Amino acid sequence: MVMTEVEQYLLTEEPYYRPVGNEVELFEAAYEARMPLILKGPTGSGKTRFVEYMAWRLGKALITVACNEDMTASDLVGRFLLDAAGTRWQDGPLTTAARYGAICYLDEVVEARQDTTVVIHALTDARRMLPLDRKGELVRAHPDFLLVLSYNPGYQSVLKDLKQSTKQRFGALDFTYPDHDVEVEIVAHESGVDAATADRLVAIAARARNLKGHGLDEGISTRMLIHAARLVVRGVDPTTACQVALVAPITDDPDMRDALKAAVAASF
Amino acid sequence: MTVDLEAYRGLVSDLGDQAEHVLRAAWSEAVQSFGPAALEVTYLGGARTLARLGRTSALPVAFLQHAPAVAREVGDACVEALVEAAVRFSSKTSQAVIERLIEVAPIAATRLADCDLFREFLSLIDELLGLAPRGVRPLLDRLEVLLRELTVRGLRRWALWGARAHAFDFDAQVRYFSLEAQEALSMLQRERVGTLLVDVQRRLLMYLRALWGRDFLLRPQGRDLETGEQARPHLEGITIAVADAYDDWHATVDGEDRVARGLELYRAAVAHAAAHAVLSRERFVGVDRPAAERALVGLVEDARIEHAARSRFPGFARLWGQFHVVSARAGEDPAALMARLARSLAEPSYADPHPWVQAARSVVEQRVLGRDEDVAAAVDAAVAELVELARSYGVALEGAEALTWQPIYRDDNAFLFVEEAHAGVADSAVDVRPQQQRRTVNVMEMVNAVDVPNAGDDADEI
Numbered sequence: 001m002v003m004t005e006v007e008q009y010l011l012t013e014e015p016y017y018r019p020v021g022n023e024v025e026l027f028e029a030a031y032e033a034r035m036p037l038i039l040k041g042p043t044g045s046g047k048t049r050f051v052e053y054m055a056w057r058l059g060k061a062l063i064t065v066a067c068n069e070d071m072t073a074s075d076l077v078g079r080f081l082l083d084a085a086g087t088r089w090q091d092g093p094l095t096t097a098a099r100y101g102a103i104c105y106l107d108e109v110v111e112a113r114q115d116t117t118v119v120i121h122a123l124t125d126a127r128r129m130l131p132l133d134r135k136g137e138l139v140r141a142h143p144d145f146l147l148v149l150s151y152n153p154g155y156q157s158v159l160k161d162l163k164q165s166t167k168q169r170f171g172a173l174d175f176t177y178p179d180h181d182v183e184v185e186i187v188a189h190e191s192g193v194d195a196a197t198a199d200r201l202v203a204i205a206a207r208a209r210n211l212k213g214h215g216l217d218e219g220i221s222t223r224m225l226i227h228a229a230r231l232v233v234r235g236v237d238p239t240t241a242c243q244v245a246l247v248a249p250i251t252d253d254p255d256m257r258d259a260l261k262a263a264v265a266a267s268f
Numbered sequence: 269m270t271v272d273l274e275a276y277r278g279l280v281s282d283l284g285d286q287a288e289h290v291l292r293a294a295w296s297e298a299v300q301s302f303g304p305a306a307l308e309v310t311y312l313g314g315a316r317t318l319a320r321l322g323r324t325s326a327l328p329v330a331f332l333q334h335a336p337a338v339a340r341e342v343g344d345a346c347v348e349a350l351v352e353a354a355v356r357f358s359s360k361t362s363q364a365v366i367e368r369l370i371e372v373a374p375i376a377a378t379r380l381a382d383c384d385l386f387r388e389f390l391s392l393i394d395e396l397l398g399l400a401p402r403g404v405r406p407l408l409d410r411l412e413v414l415l416r417e418l419t420v421r422g423l424r425r426w427a428l429w430g431a432r433a434h435a436f437d438f439d440a441q442v443r444y445f446s447l448e449a450q451e452a453l454s455m456l457q458r459e460r461v462g463t464l465l466v467d468v469q470r471r472l473l474m475y476l477r478a479l480w481g482r483d484f485l486l487r488p489q490g491r492d493l494e495t496g497e498q499a500r501p502h503l504e505g506i507t508i509a510v511a512d513a514y515d516d517w518h519a520t521v522d523g524e525d526r527v528a529r530g531l532e533l534y535r536a537a538v539a540h541a542a543a544h545a546v547l548s549r550e551r552f553v554g555v556d557r558p559a560a561e562r563a564l565v566g567l568v569e570d571a572r573i574e575h576a577a578r579s580r581f582p583g584f585a586r587l588w589g590q591f592h593v594v595s596a597r598a599g600e601d602p603a604a605l606m607a608r609l610a611r612s613l614a615e616p617s618y619a620d621p622h623p624w625v626q627a628a629r630s631v632v633e634q635r636v637l638g639r640d641e642d643v644a645a646a647v648d649a650a651v652a653e654l655v656e657l658a659r660s661y662g663v664a665l666e667g668a669e670a671l672t673w674q675p676i677y678r679d680d681n682a683f684l685f686v687e688e689a690h691a692g693v694a695d696s697a698v699d700v701r702p703q704q705q706r707r708t709v710n711v712m713e714m715v716n717a718v719d720v721p722n723a724g725d726d727a728d729e730i
């Protein structure tokens with residue numbers, strides 16, 4: 001049997017995802033309506049994991065593109081390559097997803113330049129098509145195709161933001177840090193740490209999140225907590241694990257470091 | 269708010285071009301630092317007063333330039349004090365020294381960060397102009413270095429020592445006050461303090477915000493002039509008044525040295541006071557109450573809020589516990605017994621042999637710890653029992669003033685007591701959110717406003 005283009009992108013195992021609200025139902029409804037989605041939320045809040053889980057749940061392939069500022073439209077759409085036989089067209093990830101009906105996830109899409117992101121416009125309105133100007137082809141999106149973007153609202157600036165004409169083509173799901181108990185569950189599951197330690201770590205994160213906007217640009221994410229918990233599982237004492245995985249990475253401000261360190265000390 | 273400089277130009281037009289030039293440059297900072305009334309009376313009026321002191325415009329020019337920073341750091345009342353001081357000093361010293369004083373006033377204001385302490389600084393200069401007139405100028409020149417190492421009281425002791433040692437030798441005065449003399453440095457070393465509040469207050473405020481998710485204010489308070497004792501922390505609403513400097517703390521416990529850095533002592537003090545601000549919601553009858561009973565109320569309420577805070581922050585047991593150094597060796601006078609009871613309640617593993625301490629501990633544990641409703645009634649009942657127990661064990665409690673036996677980090681508990689009428693009722697004056705404003709909003713604004721994610725206790729408007 002020949003593997004179809006997108007089969008390699010199918011998830012074989014169920015990713016662990018702990019729903020935080022009704023995001024699973026909302027995503028399913030959006031998918032049924034083929035409404036493209038933006039996942040908004042701070043770094044490490046579970047956006048990527050969520051898309052993986054939804055792709056698995058819907059039985060669709062998932063093609064992920066990490067966006068950066070050097071990315072051009074050709075990196076998404078495709079380009080002609082030179083080989084022994086002459087030139088040959090190579091589909092980009094967005095084209096592959098549209099052609100064969102995968103979910104395409106553009107991670108941190110604000111990082112890409114605005115003239116790059118406009119290539120998605122025709123795909124995300126009623127037309128659902130992707131013109132390949134260089135190749136002279138018009139790709140009609142496969143019925144299964146869906147485009148999902150991720151976006152960290154903390155980082156946007158005038159220069160780095162989506163155009164209104166882009167934003168308004170999407171529905172949006174907000175990701176925030178989960179409630180205490182849910183986050184404890186996630187941290188314990190992902191790291192293997194005992195519930196009591198996970199509980200303390202999540203409480204520390206809540207304290208650090210009090211400082212967001214008061215000297216910290218971002219709160220301590222679930223991802224960071226999992227890192228700290230994994231160190232604890234490997235025998236690092238909790239205070240040191242917090243220092244290495246939570247405090248040191250998040251700030252270089254000596255006062256902030258001292259305050260966080262003291263808050264950690266108060267927690268154990 | 270913009271306040272138009274043109275409206276005031278007439279007031280300063282006779283001070284010369286340079287004054288006008290400086291005023292123009294300083295104007296926007298001045299508008300932000302002074303209230304509208306003070307802008308005219310204190311700021312521009314101050315410049316006019318100073319203009320009359322000399323033949324040149326040097327004083328008003330320096331004043332127009334530097335007064336806004338003083339007002340910003342310590343308030344416009346301090347700027348008035350500065351002008352008054354300049355007037356007073358003009359009969360004792362040269363215009364150049366006064367000009368220098370005005371130039372360095374922002375340094376003093378920034379380092380001292382409190383109007384009373386700033387006034388103390390001015391009165392020290394006043395005193396020195398009489399005792400060591402040649403020393404003042406070099407002292408002002410070195411002020412930044414001196415205040416980095418010393419509190420205003422430390423500066424005072426350092427300066428008075430030099431003034432007395434060199435009362436009749438002008439050259440030696442200059443050498444001492446410009447820090448050229450070795451003895452000046454060794455005296456400085458002696459007066460130097462472990463940790464100054466100004467240097468750590470930003471991290472302390474962040475620490476408190478991390479712990480409680482709210483903002484507090486820290487205000488420095490100086491040592492007692494006569495005794496040299498550091499005043500106890502004192503809580504008022506969300507303002508915690510705390511020592512302007514803490515030396516590293518030393519004690520001997522069971523023959524072993526125990527040391528805590530100044531910063532650690534600050535943490536213990538502000539964490540305790542903040543726990544009060546958050547958790548001590550009820551007030552107690554203060555009038556007509558024997559001092560020993562008031563002290564017991566404070567002791568029991570301290571134990572209650574620390575117990576509650578420790579269950580959220582287990583690390584507080586260590587933070588506070590290190591400062592409880594009393595033991596049976598301290599004897600059985602009232603102060604020692606109170607301290608031993610305080611330690612028993614702060615440190616569950618500590619077993620005190622004294623029968624009253626033991627009995628009192630179990631009363632408080634059963635009746636008060638873990639309670640957060642009807643607190644005043646429970647505390648009062650427990651205190652009545654402790655007094656009764658003291659009588660039956662023949663223990664005298666009179667004369668145990670709280671301020672002597674309480675561990676060093678604890679506040680004076682003054683805020684706990686009110687006049688009869690309001691006792692027991694949660695006191696709105698101690699609402700920890702006095703910065704919040706009430707205002708009317710239209711419905712849509714409310715709908716939008718309520719839905720703010722993460723808007724917790726610390727939201728700015730309700």
Ligand SMILES: Nc1ncnc2c1ncn2[C@@H]1O[C@H](COP(=O)(O)OP(=O)(O)OP(=O)(O)O)[C@@H](O)[C@H]1O
Pocket residue numbers: 016017018019020041042043044045046047048049050107150152178186190222223226
């Ligand atoms: N709801 C959740 N269920 C399961 N795991 C979660 C959940 N939220 C976060 N995680 C864990 O946190 C880690 C980080 O999440 P993820 O990588 O999805 O973040 P992200 O929002 O995509 O971050 P970024 O914006 O930096 O890409 C995941 O690897 C996963 O272990």
Ligand SMILES: [Mg+2]
Pocket residue numbers: 540544570678679680681
């Ligand atoms: Mg107290």
